[in-house]
């Protein structure tokens with residue numbers, strides 16, 4: 001029988017940090033876009049990435065999740081746009097997409113972003129990833145992008161091994177945090193995969209950033225409920241662009 005009274009429980013909950021929110025700006029062909037299931041060709045365009053990023057910053061965001069989709073898909077890159085956006089931000093930036101070797105990592109870190117998110121490299125170049133984790137510590141996060149429990153790389157187009165085996169390897173190498181995306185939910189407004197997030201949090205001590213599917217303030221409240229299990233933040237894309245709620249409302253919901 002538990003000796004924890006409801007009063008003690010509410011005190012414990014109140015001491016937990018609030019869920020961090022990372023509004024997303026995904027850049028394809030110079031434009032801010034949202035995809036469905038991360039599939040190339042499903043783009044809805046939302047105009048200038050810089051304007052979108054400035055909008056989220058002035059609405060009170062403390063983080064920006066910025067993705068170079070062309071670099072992720074191998075269809076070019078948006079380096080100039082990405083540099084311009086990071087330079088204009090007073091807030092922290094997590095940068096993702098096509099960071100796979102020394103050159104792309106150096107260019108990404110040189111933008112001044114707070115951290116980078118490695119995806120494909122963690123699946124295809126494990127030795128290099130172990131090295132950069134050891135060198136750059138918490139400036140490196142790894143994106144675990146899954147269908148079921150199978151990881152996907154190369155812009156989510158190719159299978160890349162088992163989620164939990166890869167997680168165990170990266171944990172042993174000291175990876176600082178994971179960005180976990182259920183590809184089946186991404187860009188669909190169907191709600192995050194809470195079960196997946198819980199299972200990943202149970203398998204690692206490291207913080208987890210949830211990505212994909214957020215559709216409502218209740219989804220954000222549900223993710224806030226997982227902070228004690230290890231969910232540190234939530235990336236929000238489509239819901240903000242589709243005006244399902246405002247960023248101010250989202251920030252208020254996670255502060256409740």
Ligand SMILES: O=C(O)c1ccccc1NCC(=O)[C@H](O)[C@H](O)COP(=O)(O)O
Nearest residue numbers: 024038072155186187211212213237238
């Ligand atoms: O992050 C990547 O490298 C990436 C590669 C290929 C396709 C999509 C990719 N990222 C998408 C995102 O990070 C989304 O912005 C994020 O999951 C938000 O999803 P949602 O809230 O469902 O729009």
